[in-house]
Amino acid sequence: xxxxxVISENIEGELIILNLERGCYFSTDRVGADVWALIExxxxxxxxxxxxxxxxxxxxxxxxxxxxxxxxxLELEGLVTVDHESRANGTSSPGPESRKAxxxxxxxxxxxxxxxxxxxxxxxxxxxxxxxxxxVEESWPSAESGA
Amino acid sequence: MSHGSILSRSQRAPESGALWPSPxxxxxLRAATLRGEPALAAWRAWTSRHDLIESHLDRGSFRxxxxxxxxxxxxxxxxPHLPRLKGIYRYWWCSNQDLLYQAAGLVEHLEATGxxxxxLKGAALSAVHYRDMGVRPMADVDVLVPFxxxxxxxxxxxxxxxxxxxxxxxxxxxxxxxxxIVSRAGKxxxxxxxxxxxxxxxDSDDRFWQRSVPLPILHAxxxxxxATDALLHAVVHGMxxxxxxAIRWIxxxxxxxxxxxxxxxxxxxxxxxxxxxxxxxxxxxxxxRRAFDAPLPSTAGRLVGAVRPSPIExxxxxxxxxxxxxxxxxxxxxxxxxxALEYLRVSSGRNLPRKITGLPGFLRYRLRGRHExxxxxxxxxxxxxxxxxxxxGPQRPPIGPPALSSR
Numbered sequence: 001x002x003x004x005x006v007i008s009e010n011i012e013g014e015l016i017i018l019n020l021e022r023g024c025y026f027s028t029d030r031v032g033a034d035v036w037a038l039i040e041x042x043x044x045x046x047x048x049x050x051x052x053x054x055x056x057x058x059x060x061x062x063x064x065x066x067x068x069x070x071x072x073x074l075e076l077e078g079l080v081t082v083d084h085e086s087r088a089n090g091t092s093s094p095g096p097e098s099r100k101a102x103x104x105x106x107x108x109x110x111x112x113x114x115x116x117x118x119x120x121x122x123x124x125x126x127x128x129x130x131x132x133x134x135x136v137e138e139s140w141p142s143a144e145s146g147a
Numbered sequence: 148m149s150h151g152s153i154l155s156r157s158q159r160a161p162e163s164g165a166l167w168p169s170p171x172x173x174x175x176l177r178a179a180t181l182r183g184e185p186a187l188a189a190w191r192a193w194t195s196r197h198d199l200i201e202s203h204l205d206r207g208s209f210r211x212x213x214x215x216x217x218x219x220x221x222x223x224x225x226x227p228h229l230p231r232l233k234g235i236y237r238y239w240w241c242s243n244q245d246l247l248y249q250a251a252g253l254v255e256h257l258e259a260t261g262x263x264x265x266x267l268k269g270a271a272l273s274a275v276h277y278r279d280m281g282v283r284p285m286a287d288v289d290v291l292v293p294f295x296x297x298x299x300x301x302x303x304x305x306x307x308x309x310x311x312x313x314x315x316x317x318x319x320x321x322x323x324x325x326x327x328i329v330s331r332a333g334k335x336x337x338x339x340x341x342x343x344x345x346x347x348x349x350d351s352d353d354r355f356w357q358r359s360v361p362l363p364i365l366h367a368x369x370x371x372x373x374a375t376d377a378l379l380h381a382v383v384h385g386m387x388x389x390x391x392x393a394i395r396w397i398x399x400x401x402x403x404x405x406x407x408x409x410x411x412x413x414x415x416x417x418x419x420x421x422x423x424x425x426x427x428x429x430x431x432x433x434x435x436r437r438a439f440d441a442p443l444p445s446t447a448g449r450l451v452g453a454v455r456p457s458p459i460e461x462x463x464x465x466x467x468x469x470x471x472x473x474x475x476x477x478x479x480x481x482x483x484x485x486x487a488l489e490y491l492r493v494s495s496g497r498n499l500p501r502k503i504t505g506l507p508g509f510l511r512y513r514l515r516g517r518h519e520x521x522x523x524x525x526x527x528x529x530x531x532x533x534x535x536x537x538x539x540g541p542q543r544p545p546i547g548p549p550a551l552s553s554r
Contacts, residue, residue, distance in 0.1 A: 003365075003366070004248070004251065004365040004366040005248070007244055007248075007365075009240055009280070009281070011233065011236065011237065011240075011281075012220060012233065016237060016240070016241070018241060018244055018245075020244065020245060020248040023245075025241060114241060114245065115245070117241075118238065118241065118242050118245070120238075122231075122234050122235045122237075122238040123199060123200060123204075123209070123231065123235065124200065126231070126234055128230060128231060129230050129231075129234070130230045130231045130232070130233050130234020130235070130237065131234035131235065131237055131238040132234070132237065132238070132241075133234075
């Protein structure tokens, strides 16, 4: 993680990430939050994949592709610095089969101008899902989906 | 826990609606700070009278919502507006992080140039007592530097593009405890040389500095008040009139009291006595105990209220309540004593001749740019008495630090 200019918080299962230098806001889903937590705890490519295969059920090759793509996006956005010697590959042994959730490729939602977003009234100018999703009638740029 | 009264009857002032939370604000505060059924009952009562979207919320109440959200989630409450409340929490988490990132750069710069820093209020409370950067909304970051380094800090900040909002920095340092500083990009923070306006002597904050503890702000290293002093600061700073209802001191004080950091009640009493804020502190703690069942030890009330406050402190407390009424603030009969009491704070530690000779300068500063009828009256009286010179040319920039011995 590119601290201190990048900072994150898991809010009841939803991970939000800020690139404070660029003023960008990101949010990601459960799989993305898992990948992020693994990166934070020092895991590299194959270690991330191995840990995910203990938690999710999916094709090892597709999982490796999706994780690599997600990590590339994080790197592209300046959120992490990747050691390219340690890319995930699908050759690690699968984890236990019981109680695993189906794997879904992690998604990274991006809002490009946090300071403009902070001008929104978080009670009235947003959808029912809450800030930072603006009301549709507000001609506001919607989030970009990265993955 | 003691439920005995902290104050004698003679020390009690009439409740002021503006100084204390309204019944609805108190419900929201209870929903934000209490545990278990009392918190949930308060939330139900508040939502029976308000709708998050349709009701007009004052700023003080709005700023409690992220803490309410976290408390509802901690109690497993599912309610229709929870996603919107979560959004409000996200909003303040992001806003606070943005402010902290900027503050970390400033603190790092000041420390690198040999200026000691101590982070006050929201940033420190969030990190140390709430242990959550999203529940305590901040409008800016407050950084204290030693009084003798105030000019050096301002000069150091000017080198990286930060300037005082008010051009009369010299007077600000002489008569106030802090001033807003703004960057070229319009970002702002508060530079303090005194932690509170209730302590304007050169040495007022010495004990605060001695008892302060390290505080990392992202990549920067600073300090913050110890828990005892943070409690005093939260109550005394919060219990005053403010454009925005200053009710968050209650949540701040409760966070400090629940954070597990020990409070040195004897040190609190000494500090309150030295700063002449015993009455305010005692009233605040009494309110926290009564309305929020604050975890105060049986000795706390006796200690804080042990020494009878001076007549000036009692008068000041009386005007604190009067000042909470905006109408009173414009009345000459109220304004005169308010300004006089303020000057007694500013000139604390000076002998009588120095108090007298320093008064014209203070009045000139205090009444600058104000045109309310009461101010016009006070200004005319001051002119008649020869206390304030006739208007001169435009304010010149500061020419150097004030003599420290004059404080």
